[in-house]
Amino acid sequence: MRIFAFVGVFASVVSLIGCATGLTRAGSMIRESTDLSVRNRCEFIGTIDESERMGAGQGDNRRGALNRVRNRVAELGGDTFLIVSLDTDNSGAYVQAEVYGCGTVGSSASHAPATPAPSGREGSMTTGSGFYVSRSGHVLTNAHVVEQCREVRIPPTGTAEIVARDDASDLALLKNDIANQPIPAIFRGGRGVQPGAGVVVIGFPLQGIISSGPSVTTGIISSLAGPSNDRRLFQMTAPIHPGSSGGPVLDDAGNVVGVATAKLDPFVVARETGDIPQNISFAVSAGIARAFLDAEGVRYEILPSDPALPTENIATRARQFTLRIECRE
Template identity: 40%
Template sequence: MRAFMATLLLGATLALPSLAQNAAQPQEFRVVNRSGLPATALHAVRSPRGGAGDWGPNLLRPDRPLPDGGGFRVTPSADAGCRFDLRLVAQDGREAVLRDQDICVNRNLDLQRLAAAAPPPAPRMAGPASPQVPRAEPNRRAQRVSTGSGFLIAEGRVMTNQHVIDGCNRIILNTPSGHWLAAAPPARADAALDLAILNVPGLVGPALPFREAPALRRGEGVVAYGFPLAGLLSSEPKLTRGEVNGLRGLRDNPNQFQISAEVQPGNSGGPLLDMQGHVVGVVVSKLNAQRLAQSTGDIAQNINFAVQGRTALEFARRAGITPLLAESRGRDLSTADVGDVAHRSTLFIRCER
């Protein structure tokens, strides 16, 4: 079978071998797929890089898998040495690996023993970094309790609304992993923006990235995630889907925008994500329909607000935090998938007085 050709460059400044190359220098060698399946990836790196998990680029073209029995010729650079690690990935994800092969002695290498593909790692959930992190429990004798939502923006840092933690004597958070952890004072808060950042020692997990670009537009789909009406509804987080209705908040507030995703008491402080799972806002409030009806005679329906993501991002930066950033230019996720992203990083907040 006709073999494919490739040149392996090892290092940015290595030259190709000359025609006058002698036997002491590495020469072209041939890798043969004996796995019984077409291969979608082939890697050849100097030993011991493969043992450290550094396999370098895939030598195969995406549109040209290496068939079973097919060969692939690799031409190392002149000073690459003779010891190579090789890795072949079959189309079902299983791998065949050869380590520390002397290609100056053996120039035909068969890759045939496929190991079972490793199962995908379980999604990380925000939770304590170790069993030694002190746990907290709700104080059942607290005179007054209110609840809200928050989300992880960096290790040990949770963003929420200022009004969620205002006047609390004790703040504890229930993590997606099911552990209660205590927030340690002081918290960074801004009443005018209605934003706060809690310090939660020992809390780790995937931080939600903030959307950096493009600018948010009216009509974009958004997902609100949090813990509305705790004690009345189930204790699990809730997801609502909606759209961006307006780019400013109540009375033209430039730090907020209006959304149609329904929110209830307890949603406050939760993340508002775009359809690629990036933070575009912090859920903050809904319009008081009864109060508006008293002054206008009309009952407003489903008018809700969020603090703008760029405002929340700058607030975090002023607090000395460097949140993750992402551009939303790729493929949109399903609403359920966005919910899965939010779930791993959204926390229930209990304020005790």
């Protein structure tokens, strides 16, 4: 497996969502809770204060301070922390947090009790989404979906090999050997999508909470750049949730224009600005995805996006190439 050099893509207010739906054994992952009920249902361990003054900017300082908090939580034997205050100025970032032992970790949307991995072995299982991009069984997903996987499974066909991973673009290529030739997604040809264009996103969010089948959401493209004007990403209004990461973003003809990857964390933004953002999600652009596949020698299909199709027709076809990715750590 080739792993490309890592370059940070996301600002501190962006929440990666690929593997966050998994049920993980207590203590194996540290989570930041936004649910005040942890004070009533979890064991309080203590309060910690951390600061970071070495970053190049306020965003770097915040990330550094929060990383220090996570390390301290682990040292104290907790699995959950609740931010009490987060202040930044020109000299650094200052965080005060309460540490708890909850016995559950993962997405703040899921408060299920810690559960052993389905295999019955020690470890955890998290889920994300992906989609076929070749008739040879190549699957495209996000790098963060498979980042810590000991084994990757694509039910019901079995295990998949991680062929390549590009953390800078948050993309990963899997190979799924199946008996029948898969129906791959088709990339949009010709002129790229523009702001205001409609999109359809399909994936497997919130497994164990909502339907186990693929979910479909719709929206429009808001901007052709992501956080900090990152042109590898585009912004859209289609809602995505934990487990959606790696799913295809399709245009009004059902062709791939991006890969769902992240959403703006409303709680962090509210804490820093006093405003709660709505429907701000991000996707890796199809141009970046195609460059990644070209580098790996994957033969994918391209067609013009004409004519437009009803959303239900797009969803019906997308269900044939969209997959649930299981990451066993």
